[in-house]
Amino acid sequence: MKTGIKILLFTAAACGIFVLCVSAGSVFISPFRIPEILSGGAGSVEYRILVDLRIPRILMALVVGASLSVSGVVFQAVLKNPLADPYTTGVSGGAAVGATVAIAFSMSYFLVALLAFGGSLCAVSFVYAVSRYRGLSGTALVLAGIALSVLLSSAVLLVFAFSRADYVHKALLWLMGDLSIAKYAVVMRMAVVSLLLTGLGFLYRRHLNIISFGDEFAHGLGVSRGDIVNLFWIASLLAAISVSLAGVIGFVGLLVPHVIRFMFGPDHSRLIPASALGGAVFLMGADTLGRVLVPPYDIPAGIITGFAGGLFFLVLVIRKGGAYT
Amino acid sequence: MRIQWHAVIAPLVAAAALIIIYTGDDDGEQVCVPRNVRRVVSLSPSVTREIIDLGAEEMLAGVTSYHPPMKKKVPVVGTILHPNVETILSLGPDLVLYSEEDSAVQHAERLAAAGLCAVSLGRNRNFEEICANYLRIAELIGARDAGREKISRYRALLNVARVTEKRCTVAVFIAHTPLVAASEGSFVGEIIADSGGINVVKDTGIGYPILSAEFLIAVNPDVILSIMPGAAEFFLSLSGSAPGLRATEKGQVYTINERHLAYYTPGDYIAAVREIAALLKKVVKQDENRN
Amino acid sequence: MNLFTVDSLRAGYRGKEVLHDVSITVGAGEFAAIIGPNGAGKSTLLRSLSGYIAPSGGDITFMGKPVASYTRREFSRELSVVPQFTETDLSFTVREFGELGLFPHRKFFDVGMSSGNETVDIALEAAGISHLRERNMMEISGGERQLAYIARALVQSSSVMLLDEPVSHLDISHAIRIMDVLHSQNRQGTTVITVLHDVNLAAEYCSRIIALKEGRVFADGTPREVLTYEKVEELFDTVCIVTENPISKRPLVYPVPGFLRGGG
Numbered sequence: 001m002k003t004g005i006k007i008l009l010f011t012a013a014a015c016g017i018f019v020l021c022v023s024a025g026s027v028f029i030s031p032f033r034i035p036e037i038l039s040g041g042a043g044s045v046e047y048r049i050l051v052d053l054r055i056p057r058i059l060m061a062l063v064v065g066a067s068l069s070v071s072g073v074v075f076q077a078v079l080k081n082p083l084a085d086p087y088t089t090g091v092s093g094g095a096a097v098g099a100t101v102a103i104a105f106s107m108s109y110f111l112v113a114l115l116a117f118g119g120s121l122c123a124v125s126f127v128y129a130v131s132r133y134r135g136l137s138g139t140a141l142v143l144a145g146i147a148l149s150v151l152l153s154s155a156v157l158l159v160f161a162f163s164r165a166d167y168v169h170k171a172l173l174w175l176m177g178d179l180s181i182a183k184y185a186v187v188m189r190m191a192v193v194s195l196l197l198t199g200l201g202f203l204y205r206r207h208l209n210i211i212s213f214g215d216e217f218a219h220g221l222g223v224s225r226g227d228i229v230n231l232f233w234i235a236s237l238l239a240a241i242s243v244s245l246a247g248v249i250g251f252v253g254l255l256v257p258h259v260i261r262f263m264f265g266p267d268h269s270r271l272i273p274a275s276a277l278g279g280a281v282f283l284m285g286a287d288t289l290g291r292v293l294v295p296p297y298d299i300p301a302g303i304i305t306g307f308a309g310g311l312f313f314l315v316l317v318i319r320k321g322g323a324y325t
Numbered sequence: 326m327r328i329q330w331h332a333v334i335a336p337l338v339a340a341a342a343l344i345i346i347y348t349g350d351d352d353g354e355q356v357c358v359p360r361n362v363r364r365v366v367s368l369s370p371s372v373t374r375e376i377i378d379l380g381a382e383e384m385l386a387g388v389t390s391y392h393p394p395m396k397k398k399v400p401v402v403g404t405i406l407h408p409n410v411e412t413i414l415s416l417g418p419d420l421v422l423y424s425e426e427d428s429a430v431q432h433a434e435r436l437a438a439a440g441l442c443a444v445s446l447g448r449n450r451n452f453e454e455i456c457a458n459y460l461r462i463a464e465l466i467g468a469r470d471a472g473r474e475k476i477s478r479y480r481a482l483l484n485v486a487r488v489t490e491k492r493c494t495v496a497v498f499i500a501h502t503p504l505v506a507a508s509e510g511s512f513v514g515e516i517i518a519d520s521g522g523i524n525v526v527k528d529t530g531i532g533y534p535i536l537s538a539e540f541l542i543a544v545n546p547d548v549i550l551s552i553m554p555g556a557a558e559f560f561l562s563l564s565g566s567a568p569g570l571r572a573t574e575k576g577q578v579y580t581i582n583e584r585h586l587a588y589y590t591p592g593d594y595i596a597a598v599r600e601i602a603a604l605l606k607k608v609v610k611q612d613e614n615r616n
Numbered sequence: 617m618n619l620f621t622v623d624s625l626r627a628g629y630r631g632k633e634v635l636h637d638v639s640i641t642v643g644a645g646e647f648a649a650i651i652g653p654n655g656a657g658k659s660t661l662l663r664s665l666s667g668y669i670a671p672s673g674g675d676i677t678f679m680g681k682p683v684a685s686y687t688r689r690e691f692s693r694e695l696s697v698v699p700q701f702t703e704t705d706l707s708f709t710v711r712e713f714g715e716l717g718l719f720p721h722r723k724f725f726d727v728g729m730s731s732g733n734e735t736v737d738i739a740l741e742a743a744g745i746s747h748l749r750e751r752n753m754m755e756i757s758g759g760e761r762q763l764a765y766i767a768r769a770l771v772q773s774s775s776v777m778l779l780d781e782p783v784s785h786l787d788i789s790h791a792i793r794i795m796d797v798l799h800s801q802n803r804q805g806t807t808v809i810t811v812l813h814d815v816n817l818a819a820e821y822c823s824r825i826i827a828l829k830e831g832r833v834f835a836d837g838t839p840r841e842v843l844t845y846e847k848v849e850e851l852f853d854t855v856c857i858v859t860e861n862p863i864s865k866r867p868l869v870y871p872v873p874g875f876l877r878g879g880g
Contacts, residue, residue, distance in 0.1 A: 027415045165533070214702050222693070224687075296400075
């Protein structure tokens with residue numbers, strides 16, 4: 001199938017899913033009525049549901065999904081491992097510690113996000129420093145990240161041990177990934193920052209192609225260590241922002257690039273935009289599924305993506321064994 | 326010496342991202358004054374119970390999944406931890422009530438943002454605070470007089486039920502593995518104090534601390550109470566063959582009913598005090614008979 | 617004109633110095649081979665030349681300027697490197713892979729992909745793999761892939777090429793094919809510096825052999841000068857016979873198996 005047609009179908013499917021997601025929820029609002037509801041003014045309940053609750057949440061899912069996917073794509077190139085995930089370098093562990101501490105001290109949503117972001121950055125900086133000492137190889141980064149994650153999970157559990165039960169519950173909910181607290185102001189700003197970072201990543205698309213082949217290879221072609229560091233930070237920031245605002249939503253950064261690579265090839269000039277779109281749609285769909293499966297209960301998006309991701313890779317392993325690209 | 330651009334740019338970008346996204350926390354608290362309240366959604370089982378107690382059960386348009394027994398089936402709007410704002414909106418309530426204790430978990434700001442009139446009730450740390458919240462609910466739903474009357478009656482009942490002389494030392498557990506106890510400053514601790522018990526677990530700032538078995542053996546209370554079933558067997562095995570707990574030796578380990586401890590209402594508080602006071606009285610009597 | 621001037625170079629990796637005192641010069645147009653036993657420092661020397669490793673002592677200059685003073689981009693316009701290992705092979709086509717070589721010549725914000733098409737075609741032609749241009753890198757044989765690596769390096773720079781063991785894992789026919797490509801490039805003016813395991817290939821193709829032993833230059837000169845049986849025996853700590861290739865008149869080294877050595 002020609003690439004052009006693939007892209008068209010892909011975009012069409014994305015739009016269709018978007019419309020479906022806006023309609024779905026604990027109260028089904030038919031897509032054909034949406035324009036009239038929106039123009040009808042702020043009085044009706046359905047308007048408030050759409051404008052105050054659903055649309056910001058969907059927008060958040062789009063932005064977070066895109067950010068996580070792009071982060072995954074970049075990490076997979078920098079770490080030269082198609083199974084690397086944006087949380088590999090300690091992003092989620094650091095955020096978890098920051099958020100858990102903030103929640104245990106019953107801080108506001110914004111402070112929780114801030115501390116989560118701070119925690120992320122500390123963890124990433126640490127991993128970076130450790131691996132830099134050892135020459136910034138992909139393996140060093142991964143190992144440092146794993147070691148730190150284990151340490152940090154223990155830290156989270158330690159905070160749990162001394163917290164009130166409801167705070168533990170809240171922290172667990174946060175860890176599962178929660179998009180329901182979306183607000184326009186935050187989402188819009190996050191979108192701007194993510195767009196900038198993704199744009200930067202896109203400018204580096206040729207570097208990313210080259211880095212995937214090895215450090216010495218990349219060096220020989222003129223990709224400096226500074227470039228690799230920039231890319232590392234672009235990916236880390238995208239992930240840190242996502243985690244601090246939406247909690248730990250796993251597999252988006254792993255599954256989506258995988259599928260996109262299969263559909264559109266490894267060239268990053270296609271991989272980056274396609275993964276952004278794919279991730280956006282994937283998370284939006286997962287969140288919507290969480291909203292409609294067992295109303296009125298809301299299954300956190302992170303749980304849906306966890307199941308989907310796990311199943312996906314299980315099927316992949318069964319069908320293809322070790323050859324996963 | 327070439328400037329290491331990446332060492333400078335990364336933190337700058339991070340700081341910029343921080344500033345862009347996290348500053349400018351919008352709207353403060355908007356206080357709404359509900360009028361002619363007819364439909365109420367309660368996001369706290371205790372509040373639900375109190376509304377029923379005030380005789381206003383028909384006003385309840387929505388409750389959380391964990392709720393007290395009710396006469397008619399009322400729509401569930403989600404769990405205490407995660408209420409579904411869309412569902413609440415679609416029920417068209419005049420008022421949404423929630424407890425400050427749950428608000429953090431529930432992200433109560435979303436309710437206001439969605440245009441609902443949401444009012445938070447203060448924390449319930451002791452009987453006085455429970456009464457204050459009860460009166461507040463009564464006022465909000467237009468049952469002020471009924472509320473006042475009920476509260477003065479509850480106060481009288483508590484004065485009767487309350488035991489002022491301290492009878493024996495008590496440890497109360499809300500979990501066995503790990504051992505989680507109710508300290509003096511906690512809500513359960515207040516009930517114990519009003520029942521005439523001296524709590525061996527002092528107030529250290531943590532309401533429900535995790536204890537070690539050693540600590541328990543060291544403080545050696547006269548009575549051990551627990552909300553978990555099979556308390557007697559559990560603490561017996563805990564003290565083992567070594568010289569152990571006075572309470573297990575004398576058979577003064579009891580599982581208490583958590584039916585009343587689960588709700589923060591005046592009626593439940595008094596019922597709990599009565600139950601435990603009676604228990605402690607029995608213990609002291611048994612002790613006297615033995616000696 | 618000297619392309620590379622290496623003066624009292626000391627270099628190595630964290631905690632371990634591999635090269636202790638290496639001084640050589642390489643002129644433009646040479647076809648030089650770096651040979652030596654395992655661990656002698658051949659790859660280290662190549663990586664020092666390419667700037668991948670910074671020297672811990674001494675100087676390396678390229679065209680008169682220290683290697684470290686070049687920006688990565690500048691430097692990679694002048695020379696290309698074919699490392700010993702290329703990690704994951706992604707499913708690029710041979711053509712797309714070749715195009716990667718254009719990277720240092722592009723501006724950072726360059727959007728166009730069309731410029732440089734001819735360079736890629738010429739390089740693929742020179743490597744003899746034009747017919748594979750649309751094939752996927754992962755589907756072709758190891759030998760063909762190595763040719764693709766070389767084509768990419770040609771796209772990047774056809775004036776200076778550094779290679780680290782380009783043929784060590786290939787069968788003889790592919791090895792010869794690759795050496796032929798390098799030879800033909802050298803004839804057209806490309807300076808080639810390659811680490812080689814096989815001394816006979818070095819002897820056959822190269823104008824200059826640099827032999828390293830234990831981090832120092834053991835011998836440096838033409839094949840005939842360097843590949844005498846005394847020198848080879850000492851370099852590799854083995855027993856051998858050196859004769860002459862009847863066709864090319866270049867030295868030919870025969871190793872003597874242990875079971876034939878007998879008395880001495």
